[in-house]
Amino acid sequence: MTGRPGCRCTVKTSSVLAIGLLNGIPEDATALPVTLTALIVLTLYVADHPRLFARHRTRTLRLDSAHTDEDALRAHLAVLLGGRVVNLSVKNIDLVNDTTLVEVRYVVAATRAPVPSPDGTGGLAAATGALGSAREIATVTAGEAPEGGFGGGRP
CATH class of the missing domain: 3.30.30 (Defensin A-like)
Known part of the structure; x- marks a missing residue:
C-alpha cells in the first residue's frame, strides 16, 4: 500500500509500521510501547478528524x-x-x-454564491428556485416536461 508523498495512505502505512516496531520491543519495558502506541493513535485521530479540514x-x-x-x-x-x-x-x-x-x-468559502452557467440559465435559476420543485425535475427526467416549463430557462 504505497502512495504519493504526503498522501494520507502513506502516513497511515508509516504509522502502522511504527506501531509494529514499537510493539516489537522486549516485554520487560511494557509502559513505553503502550504509551507511544497510544500517542500515535491519538495523533492519527486528531489529524484525520473531519472537523480539522472540513472545508x-x-x-x-x-x-x-x-x-x-x-x-x-x-x-x-x-x-x-x-x-x-x-x-x-x-x-x-x-x-x-x-x-x-x-x-x-x-x-x-463559508457561503458560496452560485456560479451562472455559460447559457445564463443554470446556476442562477437554481439558486432562485426558478427551476421548479424536485417533483417537476423528476418528471422531466422521466421524459415529460411540465406544462409551461420551469421558468428561468430558454423557451
Whole structure:
C-alpha cells in the first residue's frame, strides 16, 4: 500500500509500521510501547478528524480551455469552485484540443454564491428556485416536461 508523498495512505502505512516496531520491543519495558502506541493513535485521530479540514476539497478537473498562465488558471479555478485555491498541479495541457487537466486543492468559502452557467440559465435559476420543485425535475427526467416549463430557462 504505497502512495504519493504526503498522501494520507502513506502516513497511515508509516504509522502502522511504527506501531509494529514499537510493539516489537522486549516485554520487560511494557509502559513505553503502550504509551507511544497510544500517542500515535491519538495523533492519527486528531489529524484525520473531519472537523480539522472540513472545508478543504481536492478535485481533478479537465477544463475546456488550455491555460498556460498559472495565475490566470488559479483565478479561474477560484471562481469556478467558489473558494480559495490552496494548491494546484497542472497534469496536462493539450493545446490541440484546448484542454487542461489540473489537480486542485481548495478551501470552500463559508457561503458560496452560485456560479451562472455559460447559457445564463443554470446556476442562477437554481439558486432562485426558478427551476421548479424536485417533483417537476423528476418528471422531466422521466421524459415529460411540465406544462409551461420551469421558468428561468430558454423557451
